[in-house]
Amino acid sequence: MLRVADTAIGVDVGGTRIRVARIARGGSLGGTLQDRVSEPVQQDRDGFSAQIIRLINAARNDSCRAVGIGIPGRIDGAAQTIESAGYIDVAGMDLPTMIARETGLPTRIENDAMMALVAEGNARPEGATGLIMMLTVGTGIGGATLENGTPWYGGGISGQFGHIVVSADGPLCNCGRVGCVETLSSGTALGQLITKAGLPDTIRAEEIHARALAGDDAASDLLNEWARPFLRAIETLISVADPRLVIIGGGLGVDMTRALERLPRQDKWFNVPIEMALLGDDAGVIGAGLCALSAHAATQSE
Numbered sequence: 001m002l003r004v005a006d007t008a009i010g011v012d013v014g015g016t017r018i019r020v021a022r023i024a025r026g027g028s029l030g031g032t033l034q035d036r037v038s039e040p041v042q043q044d045r046d047g048f049s050a051q052i053i054r055l056i057n058a059a060r061n062d063s064c065r066a067v068g069i070g071i072p073g074r075i076d077g078a079a080q081t082i083e084s085a086g087y088i089d090v091a092g093m094d095l096p097t098m099i100a101r102e103t104g105l106p107t108r109i110e111n112d113a114m115m116a117l118v119a120e121g122n123a124r125p126e127g128a129t130g131l132i133m134m135l136t137v138g139t140g141i142g143g144a145t146l147e148n149g150t151p152w153y154g155g156g157i158s159g160q161f162g163h164i165v166v167s168a169d170g171p172l173c174n175c176g177r178v179g180c181v182e183t184l185s186s187g188t189a190l191g192q193l194i195t196k197a198g199l200p201d202t203i204r205a206e207e208i209h210a211r212a213l214a215g216d217d218a219a220s221d222l223l224n225e226w227a228r229p230f231l232r233a234i235e236t237l238i239s240v241a242d243p244r245l246v247i248i249g250g251g252l253g254v255d256m257t258r259a260l261e262r263l264p265r266q267d268k269w270f271n272v273p274i275e276m277a278l279l280g281d282d283a284g285v286i287g288a289g290l291c292a293l294s295a296h297a298a299t300q301s302e
């Protein structure tokens with residue numbers, strides 16, 4: 001039986017930072033976060049392994065039953081394998097077995113966007129009913145799909161929404177093709193647009209929004225150029241999967257949602273609600289903990 005007081009360690013591995021916290025079920029947003037720590041992520045394999053075990057052991061207490069880890073990249077959630085992981089050198093590594101061996105806690109991995117979506121679905125009053133899709137905007141663009149609360153993996157690694165092609169002659173992408181939405185609407189792409197516009201590279205997206213609101217045409221154009229390919233990608237997702245809801249999260253989720261609100265929506269074929277993430281950047285670590293608690297509960301009831 002899963003006791004009310006049980007917690008899990010949630011780990012959110014980002015391209016630049018790793019966050020760890022104890023997560024309990026409950027609270028107004030479906031999960032509560034205790035003793036969160038965040039530090040720059042070690043990108044080499046040995047450094048990363050030592051770091052993640054140290055952080056899990058520092059965060060755990062007697063209430064901890066399991067570990068959940070969200071990882072950016074191509075993670076096969078069904079097979080629990082890492083196909084590729086962006087900037088972190090952990091491809092092919094059997095992380096769940098290694099963490100379980102070193103900490104004694106059963107461990108589950110998912111794509112980081114899937115972890116965020118689990119938390120977001122859980123946080124909404126109507127719950128994770130129906131088909132819900134999420135796009136995360138950070139250094140790159142990630143994605144995930146939940147069907148009635150259950151992760152949908154396709155053949156294994158579904159969720160590579162950053163590689164929806166939105167321009168036939170766009171920039172070259174890491175995946176080897178051109179014009180993927182990640183090359184035009186990620187945080188990296190926003191940085192390139194800022195440089196192209198001659199703005200200081202320290203300017204924050206929030207400030208560009210403020211300038212656009214104040215009537216600065218260059219700022220408006222920049223935001224539109226950043227968000228338009230993203231809206232095209234969302235419309236493609238809608239045409240393929242017809243979700244009930246599309247959620248926008250990640251470090252730049254708020255800024256992208258505000259930029260999308262400036263654009264005209266096609267009101268007939270593609271009229272699905274697009275909502276900002278409720279949990280902001282904490283969604284990944286909360287979802288990782290909730291996933292671990294669910295997996296633990298499933299093994300207890302077998």
Ligand SMILES: [Zn+2]
Pocket residue numbers: 162163173174175176177180182
């Ligand atoms: Zn691509």
